[in-house]
Amino acid sequence: MKVFSGHGNIKLAEDICNCLEIPLGSLTIDNFPDGETNVKLNEDVRGRDIFLIQPTCTPVNTNLMELLIVMDAVRRSSAMRITAVVPYFGYARKDRKDEGRVPITAKLVANLIASAGADRVLTVDLHASQIQGFFDIPVDHLYAAPAMLRYYEARGLTNLTVVAPDVGSIKMARAYAKHLGAGLAIVDKRRTSPNSVEIGYVIGDVKGKNVLMVEDMIATGTSLCEACSILKKNGALDVYVAATHPVFCSDAFDKLDRSRFAEITVTDTIPLPEEKPDNVKVVSLAPMLAEAIKRIHTNESVSSLFNL
DSSP: OEEEEOSSOHHHHHHHHHHHTSOOOOEEEEEOTTSOEEEEESSOOTTOEEEEEOOOOSSHHHHHHHHHHHHHHHHHTTOSEEEEEESSOOSOSOOSOSSTTOOOHHHHHHHHHHHHTOSEEEEESOSSGGGGGGOSSOEEEEOSHHHHHHHHHHHTOOSEEEEESSGGGHHHHHHHHHHHTOEEEEEEEEEEETTEEEEEEEESOOTTOEEEEEEEEESSSHHHHHHHHHHHHTTOOSEEEEEEEEOOOTTHHHHHHHSOEEEEEEESSSOOOSSOOTTEEEEOOHHHHHHHHHHHHTTOOSGGGGOO
């Protein structure tokens, strides 16, 4: 087994290799004068089981092309099997034609990954679970919930209600509420454009309660800040957030820094800058991903990792 990484999240790749007690594979990624990506593997991979770690986060197109080009280099170097470890799968929002004359980019990217040489994909908290069906190769879909729940169990929050900030998060919120022995509430949200939302009302009782909102990602932070505001108006006490992918684009940090969140917990699927708000905490998924990689390599069950 060998593990390689593009520039997408080298720190996570190093942490995974530390858990596996193997060195991170060596490769060179640079650019031609016109900006084209050039790749060279610096070690032999013939007959090896290769795991390539690369989230398709910002800069999205650069990281996606790195992933595809490195996989092509590995395939042409006669690797036995290639697993694309994509902790954050970008282009996942467009998973259907919600209006006329638009692409389904989630399917397009799935096709590109398979065509570039991936034999299977390992990912975390897809924006929509049905994206697994876009791949014609095996997909191991992991969840950040076990790591997040262990963190919040250790925090020992009391008088807690778990809140789904939109209808799409209800299933995840229900699982958190059941495990933490908490109540469940829902925020009615309508997206009016890609960058703006309209918050309606809160379904459920949050008055006098500590609140934990659960999401798969934080992009601009607009939805969460608006939801926090209406929860406070409805009598919520401290508001916490558990979100898997810290996309944090545009002025998200400024919005979250001005917000009244007690704490925002994210994972390390996407690297964060050193200058982040004090209320943003990071839970590492490196041990879980390392265990999944080891089980894939030894042909053991990966689904048992979902047990809490």
